[in-house]
Amino acid sequence: MSRILAIALTLLAAASAAQADVYRWTDSNGTVQYSDRWRPGSVLVKTDKSRPSTPPPAPAAAGTEPATTGTARANEILSAQQDQRTVQQDVAKVKAEQCKKARDDYDKAIQSRRLFKEGTNGSREYVSDAEADAYRAKLLGLRKELCGS
Numbered sequence: 001m002s003r004i005l006a007i008a009l010t011l012l013a014a015a016s017a018a019q020a021d022v023y024r025w026t027d028s029n030g031t032v033q034y035s036d037r038w039r040p041g042s043v044l045v046k047t048d049k050s051r052p053s054t055p056p057p058a059p060a061a062a063g064t065e066p067a068t069t070g071t072a073r074a075n076e077i078l079s080a081q082q083d084q085r086t087v088q089q090d091v092a093k094v095k096a097e098q099c100k101k102a103r104d105d106y107d108k109a110i111q112s113r114r115l116f117k118e119g120t121n122g123s124r125e126y127v128s129d130a131e132a133d134a135y136r137a138k139l140l141g142l143r144k145e146l147c148g149s
């Protein structure tokens with residue numbers, strides 16, 4: 001029984017050592033990015049609870065620090081799993097939005113008889129059929145990349 005408890009505690013300690021802070025930001029293309037490093041404009045999504053934000057005070061005597069209980073470790077792991085699910089949901093939401101936009105853009109380009117660019121004075125400059133076909137092919141490739149089909 002003590003071996004099982006020792007193995008379980010070792011696994012819990014290893015899992016908590018792999019945790020890190022997670023930051024979320026939106027890049028110049030409007031894509032939500034996640035990283036373990038802070039960048040200007042990023043928001044802290046998940047905090048590593050085992051790493052304090054301020055340095056801990058020096059212990060008064062050896063052995064006087066309170067030990068973390070198994071329940072506290074389990075709560076930390078559950079919290080980390082919940083944070084991970086939240087990040088995965090955010091990523092899935094962003095991918096779904098990008099896929100929808102790519103589908104809408106492609107459908108709009110296919111349904112349009114003629115495509116145009118805005119000129120320097122705001123006038124419409126219609127593109128050739130070859131340029132329109134290349135643009136539609138580019139949108140189709142983007143849709144396949146973002147939506148998977």
